[in-house]
Amino acid sequence: MRWWVFILLPFQLLAQETYTNCGDIIPQNYQVSYDADKVYYWNISDGDIIYNQENSITVQWPDSIGTYIIYVYTTRFGCEGDTSYHEVVIEDCPYLQIFIPNSFTPNQDNHNETFYVHGADGDEIKLLIIYNRWGEKVHETTSNEPWDGNNCQVGIYTYSIRTHNQHYTGQISLLR
Secondary structure, X not given: OXXXXXXXXXXXXXXXXXXXXXXXXXXXXXXXXOOOOEEEEXXXXXXEEEEEEOOEEEEEOOOOOEEEEEEEEEXXXXXXXXXXXXXXXXXXXXXXXXXXXXXXXXXXXOOOOOEOOEOOOHHHOOEEEEEOOXXXXXXXXXXXXXXXXXXXXXXXXXXXEEOOOOEEEEEEEEOO
16 A cells, blocks of 8 residues: 655745835735635635635735734645635834925815814924014924914915924915
C-alpha cells in the first residue's frame, strides 16, 4: 500500500496590507487561484463585500482605524481544502485633516458668518491669529474659536495658524 501526502499551500493572497484613513479607501480586489471543482467561502471581520464571484471578491474596507481579517477557505467534493488569512491594517492619517476657507461673509444672512478652520482635526489648533492689511492683530485665540469679523472692514486679511507640528499662513477675504 502506498500513501501519498499532499501539502496544501495557502492561496496567493499577500500576508498584510496597510492603508491610511486620510481619504476614502477605494474598494480592493482579492483573488485566489480558480478550480471549477472547489466551492469558495469568504469572510471578513468588518467592511462590506461588494462583489463576490467564487474565487474573487471586492471589499470596501471601513475608514476606522483597526486591523481587519479576510479569510477564505474552500471545499472540494465535500472535503475542506485550502485556507488562507489576510490582514488589512487601517492606520490613522499622519496628516492633519483641516480645511481653511479663503473667504467669509458676516452679513447677518446666517450663511458663512464666521471664519474658522473646518475638518476633522480642527481641534488641533494651538494658535490662530488674524492680521489686517497693516499687520495689526484683529483676532487671536488658542483654539479654533470662530472670528466673526465685527468692527472690521471689508478686505483681505492674513491668518497664521499653528498646530502641534505645523504652521499655516494665508489670506482670507472678508466680504459683506
